[in-house]
Amino acid sequence: MHEATIAKSILEIVSKQIARTPGALRALQVHVVAGQFRNVDRESLEFAFDSLKMFDQRTSGCELHLEMPSATALCKESQHAYHPCYQQAYCCPLCGSGIGKLISGEELDVVNVSLETVLHEEQKDHARVVR
Amino acid sequence: MHESSDEHMLERILNNNEDLAAHNREHFDAAGLLCINLMSAPGAGKTSLLERSLLDLSKHWQCSVIEGDMVGELDADRLRKLGVDVSQISTGKSCHLDAQMVARVVHSKALDKLDYLFIENVGNLVCPADFPLGEHKRVVLLSVTEGDDKPLKYPVIFHNCDVVLFTKCDLLPYVNFSVARATQYVQDLNPRAQCFAVSIVTGQGIDDWLNWLSSAYLQSQKNMPVSI
């Protein structure tokens, strides 16, 4: 159950982003990429994230956008690029050799945080005044 | 206004753990020791392998063990009986060791005289794979009673290790486990993995394992900054 640790780490990054963005009020969405070779279970992570985000008003409305791309490998024999999968025992579908090198699939990153900023509120006020 | 940060990667998740692992590694390198992280499913034979290995290693080398368990000190006590220095980490609800838990031990321990530091991780084939501790080498144990398809089911840990030990090979006559097939599965996931078939009951493969350990130790000494 390391998904709770991962969720906590995501929320820390979100909070840091709020803290260093002038006028930031709260987080709206966080975009996370977890590669196939990172042992992340989608349901567990979503559950952990949605539970833990509630402890802070600035993150409680934050939506988790979780992207889980399949891995890409170069095969051992011929450097074919392919997506290693369980069904093929992670071997190359063209020549049957195994993974020579994984070129992607181990990412575990926050790529983007969308924030609502105070400017938004000011604009709303402004709009009201004009009307 | 909705403000978005740039589209490129913002920050690595679990980078706290990676930073602390790098920090632990600095301590290990400064002490000139070789650190091995032992990982497996519960009961694959990590403590038994340590008991057997330390019997030999302790004759010539200073060895120490960090024992990770969710609860209790049973494994630590087994090793202490052999006169081995053991530090216990009780992980509580956590199903893996992390670099911070290890850092606490590292900071409270005299490492300078050590040659080998073994870390027995919590029995689990999933979570420990994502939490490097600063170790130089990662060793995965797969007992023959678990089935030879385990590399296919837990690819991450087998992809990210240096050695796989097929343990309890004395039981091969009674179970449907092909060492050749398991080796193939591992090597298809991880071209640099070395596989050994071992048994602490018959002693099969133990010399190969001990030889690998000593060559890994020599290698690590070569890579370390020379200190006079």
Ligand SMILES: Nc1nc2c(ncn2[C@@H]2O[C@H](COP(=O)(O)OP(=O)(O)OP(=O)(O)O)[C@@H](O)[C@H]2O)c(=O)[nH]1
């Ligand atoms: N037949 C046989 N049994 C073994 C061998 N190695 C270990 N065992 C037995 O397997 C059981 C579990 O061994 P441990 O060494 O406690 O396994 P472990 O991986 O440390 O277990 P946890 O720390 O609880 O995850 C014990 O009953 C051992 O005696 C072996 O080579 N052959």
Ligand SMILES: [Mg+2]
């Ligand atoms: Mg044990």
Ligand SMILES: [Zn+2]
């Ligand atoms: Zn190929």
